[in-house]
Amino acid sequence: MNAIREKTAQGQSRDPLLSMRGIGKTYGEVRALSDVSLTLAAGEIRAICGENGAGKSTLVKALTGIVAPDKGEVWLDGAQVHFAAPKDAQAHGINLVSQELSICPDLTVLDNIWLGALSLPFLHRRADLRSRAAEVLKRLGAEHIALDGLAGHLSTGERQLIEIARMLARDTRILILDEPTATLSDKEIHVLMSALKSLRAHGTSILYITHRLGEVFELCDHATVMRGGTVVADLPVAELTRDRLIELMLGRALGHMFPEHHIADGATFFAIDRLNVPGAAHNVSLSVTKGQIMCLTGQLGCGADEVIRVVAGLVSHANGRITLDDAEIPLGRPEVARRRGVRFVSGDRAEEGVFIDRPAWENLVAPRFVERGGAKLVQNRALRGEAAMLADRSTLARHRLPVRTGDLSGGNQQKLAFGRNIGDGAAKLILMIEPTRGIDVGARAEIYRLMRDFCEQGCAILMASSDFAEVLGIADVVATMFRGEIVKTYKTGHLDMTRLIADVTHPEEENA
């Protein structure tokens, strides 16, 4: 194994470390994969790109023994292998950071990191494990996360880091990451990129799934592009451009990613006045006019998410004053917030976003069951019509409507969480936390357009996003946040990437 590492550290190796050949997988009638092949050399980072539902997650699940492929072979080190379960893959040094988080909230961070590691002897030295875990966290730039703290107290982004740390702590030859950066902010992503590059330098091979195309160009050597369960391209990243990659993914060129900004000013439509959330946000005040999209941005834990959750009525221990369209919104009362026209798209899809066991169409029309009197009869036919309309709007293919939500790809689930909040005329303010998390470029452009359309109808959007390109592209007003406080508020055009990054990392120096 060392020999292989050395060989590749110098350059390309001839025979690949891993090759998957002719992999096929169907779920009932759905062809998730057909005849997919890819190779991975030692010390190579290969991107797997494709639209939502293209089959990326299914492919890596088939590789790691989470799902059993119907067809095809997997070869490792020139020998054919079969992985019946993830632990078999792990025994061969193949580890997957999956798209859906699998953190145990009631265990400590340390236990979570070592959870499921095969190399742990029954009796082990805890001190040893501690230092190794701490070292891994340090590599990810997450030293601030306490090893003895409960994982349940961490934010979504921090949980994602723990998830990555878990796989880094194991002996890994092939590391697979399925959208690891969807919940991270730029700074953490940056650290993760360098950690992955240094792994590559040491000969580890990586399969990397992402919808953030910039990462493909920064990090990856090769790209496999998938569409509808097949491979449509397999080429070195050096031969790709961003536009070409998008074209391969979507099968068409993408017009503009972001719609025009809203420039006109007006009277205050929505305002937060001196909002405090103990331990999370201090003295936050802001105001939004009709037609505006306001974006709160910062690093993990900057407090943007909490501010949004307070407005949604989901935080009980906050104080401050919130008004929407001249009516005050009481704190900690989600049902009142809804009646006053507030809609909330949670950043935590599995926990707060979708109803996993229910079909997709029911997820889209779920608000109708809430708005109506309990004894009212449900017109299933009308509701299904409405669901189809909402699916069209949020670019979800109609044939997915009867599917159990848990069987949809991650991005398509996100479309449900988003889509259900754009349906009714009573909405005035949509709150969003990372609304395009895990959504492919094509659908993303469509969602930005929808957001803009919604605002044009005399409404407003308040969102939290840590994707800085998204922040600059969609927001009319940006508030940068650091440690629970707003650093500064900018109108569109008065902010650039450098300034944004400076604000959310070193606001003190910036303001001095």
Add this chain to the structure above:
Amino acid sequence: MNSDTDLSGPLRPSFESMKARITLGNAVTLFAVLVLAALALATPGFLSMPAIRSLVTTVSFTGCVAIGMTFITLSGNLMSFSLGASLSAATLVFVATLGAGIWPAILAALLFCAALNALQGWIVGYFRANPIIVTMASFAIITGVATSLTGGRGLYILTNVAAGLKGNLGPVPGPFAAFAICALIAQLILSRTALGRRIVLTGTNPRAMLAMGAEPWKAVVWAYALAGLFTGVAAVLMAARYGSGDLQHGIGMEYSAIAAVLVGGTAIEGGRGSFLRTFLGALFIAVLQSVLVLRGFSTEWQRFGMGAVVLLVILLQRK
């Protein structure tokens, strides 16, 4: 796993997908049903009119409680340990109020039982208390209070007012007709009313409901209230049938009820299931019970057999 609570998707299920639904698990369940049916038919005395009448009458009592239990399970609160005790208490209420006439007595029993359980639902939903603990405590409280009030003695129906409830509807015993109607009504509530959908959605993901601005605790209260209501129906039927209100009536009822719910295939974790399933599950349990009795097993072995079969069927349903 297919869910029956949505009557059909936006697309008609094609023949292909129907085939896909006949999974191994379903086949095994079907097999278990066939084995039981064969066993029942081969049991001497099973196919006699009195045996069948008694079977469908007793199944109605547990069946109505199972319908109630299904609401609780669907709402994501596992099961209630106090439905049997609620039933006993409601039979007492029914008999005690019978002096005011049959309709007021029925109303009193139903309302009492619904309110008693709604209260538990409120504690479970609003304070996010553990449903197992709350309903176990309620079991003890209800039984304790009722015993001290009655001195442990039953109340007997001395007049003829409730006789109508024992009659037949054509060839069908009255209680069984009531049970079937209850199953239909419950299914209607579940799949055709906003409340029913709220209960199921709450059972799947209460936090998503909260984020949507719904109040999940209210759906939980309603689920318990409905559970109480249908248990109340069982109480009225039983009191009329046995001519008494008695604390013995409901003993062990929650066990048979939850067995019927689970054997029917409603998911214990909530959010998936239907009343048709519970109806069939109750029938399965009742037939099994009757076979065990007719084959002359002693009470201990009947219990053993029931437990073993329930465990087996539930294991077989897991994929």
